[in-house]
Amino acid sequence: MKIAVLAKQVPDSETRINLPAPAPEIDDSGFTRVLNPYDAYAVEEAVKIKEAGGEVEITAITIGPETVKETVKKDCLAVGCDKAVIVTDPALDGADEAAVASVLAAVLQKESYDLILCGLKAIDDDSGQVGILVAEKLGLPHVSVVTKLTLGDGSLEAEREIEGGKEIVNASLPALVTCQKGLNEPRLPSLPNIMKAGAKPMETVTCADLGLEPPANLVQVKTYSPPPARGECRLVEADEPAAAAKELARLLNEEAKVI
Amino acid sequence: MPNIAVFIEQRDGAVKKVAWQMLSEARRLADAGGGEVWAIHLAPAAGDVAAKAGAHGADKVFNAMDDAFTTYNSELWGTALANFCREKSPDVLLVGSTALGKDVAPKVAGKLGCACISDAVGLTHDGDWTVRRPVYAGKCFVELTPTGGPFVVGVRPNAFVIEEKAGAGAVEDFAASLDGVEPKATVARVEAGDGGKVELTEAEVVVSGGRGIKGPENYELIEKLAETLGAAAGASRAVVDAGWVDYSHQVGQTGKTVGPNLYIACGISGAIQHLAGMSSSKCIVAINKDANAPIFKIADYGIVGDLFDVVPALTDEVGKLKG
Ligand SMILES: Cc1cc2nc3c(=O)[nH]c(=O)nc-3n(C[C@H](O)[C@H](O)[C@H](O)COP(=O)(O)OP(=O)(O)OC[C@H]3O[C@@H](n4cnc5c(N)ncnc54)[C@H](O)[C@@H]3O)c2cc1C
């Protein structure tokens, strides 16, 4: 069985964005980059399937600049992926979700994968689109926001999180699954495995290598702007907690008008 | 003249509130810029949805009634909405960012080969469309312009205010043309979880507990206040990772994003990843015994105190106010 994992490098969740005024771009020069946390669930799930036995080969696929190699090596190859395909092409800087999905679909079409795993969303653009768009481009079924995955013979059963509960979804393979927290606990790479991962195949390609014109964006960025400013915090003080609570309730009711 | 279509999502016979929010906003846009507001309703039976959609601003309500629309299926819903866009050519299709909406919106866009923008909180039209949405978990916002149309916009619940007006939309049947469409992935069954009575992402009030609650048995304090307020109960990741509550309660960068009118954080320090999930809340209240906790930097109101005293007292006071 062949599994593909779509892995994106993103600024880590501690990242602060320095944007005093609206601007056409964000200064990302100081960002620390890591594997998208949801993609770590995808990687872990693939590795668990491999460990469960049978002939399984895992390919990590990513689009990003040169610097993604370290992340792919450490967080994909060193934890159990077998090889990686990295699409690095300046023409893809600032590519939108549709463009990224087209390129990923082109890479995926070069092989026949039985299962494609990706994150439910990337924590930079917060879009949650790319996986579903890829599935649609490849004409495959998808299940999104999956917290439990069971593979059968040529099929899968997945639990998907919905409001106040879950849906249990069946699909035939090949299929694409977007991974949510709860699916598994991603392992950390060990130092020896990081060393060994350097020997695993890592192929770097451009759009031209894929026989692809860099796809045009369907969405243009006008501006980035800081979040709306918030006022000072009004501290409610009183001798007794009960009195403070009473005053807070009054303020929320009469002043803020939210209860 | 921009015509705006709004997807009316129904689950178990109840329309999601975000649908009325989107219709109300579409009405305001259409009143300002011309054009019509259309509702597209997929369900097994029409019910009173058309009348309600009219009262929330729809000029036309397209009823696509089909037994296929009983249990959600990405392929069928996606095809129906894509067919609708092809046939009626609205400028934009608005889809609420619910579990169903987040699944179907990219599906529709994929079928149409059109732009899709997720989780929008603002929409303007001045010849071109501009869509505003948070990125980096709300640490900044971006304004985007889609090229061409129709395009699909996911709309965050509670981004827009509901407005009811006297009025009725003209009702038309819409044939979704699903013959020959293969459902691909299918929902075998739906199971209720312990996610609480009010859904976090759609709630107008959220009460969340953090590590300050000290143990799973005390989450009840949070739930009681939430219940008294008719609110959803949330949690920080610390509480979820400790196994005190289910992950479905987690608010934050790797949990749920909420944008309620009121967010009450109890015993939560206000780590950047937590703020990421709730910073767009309209009014934020912090209850924390540490006056230097970062949560106070973003809060509108705060009490520096022990949550074990303050939260039950607040529950009592709210109870009195609510009568
Ligand atoms: C990749 C990544 C993703 C993350 N995603 C999320 C996420 O989605 N959501 C999230 O919440 N976190 C997330 N985190 C974790 C985050 O960094 C913090 O660790 C977490 O939010 C802390 O939770 P807390 O505020 O409950 O706990 P703490 O930081 O331990 O704070 C507890 C607070 O309770 C107060 N307190 C203690 N006792 C009392 C009392 N009796 N009365 C009143 N106050 C009291 C303390 O003063 C303190 O401020 C993420 C971290 C990483 C690295």
Ligand SMILES: Nc1ncnc2c1ncn2[C@@H]1O[C@H](COP(=O)(O)O)[C@@H](O)[C@H]1O
């Ligand atoms: N540049 C990329 N390279 C590889 N995978 C990606 C890329 N962008 C998005 N993905 C995958 O698609 C998922 C959803 O991303 P998004 O739609 O951008 O929120 C991510 O969790 C990844 O699994």
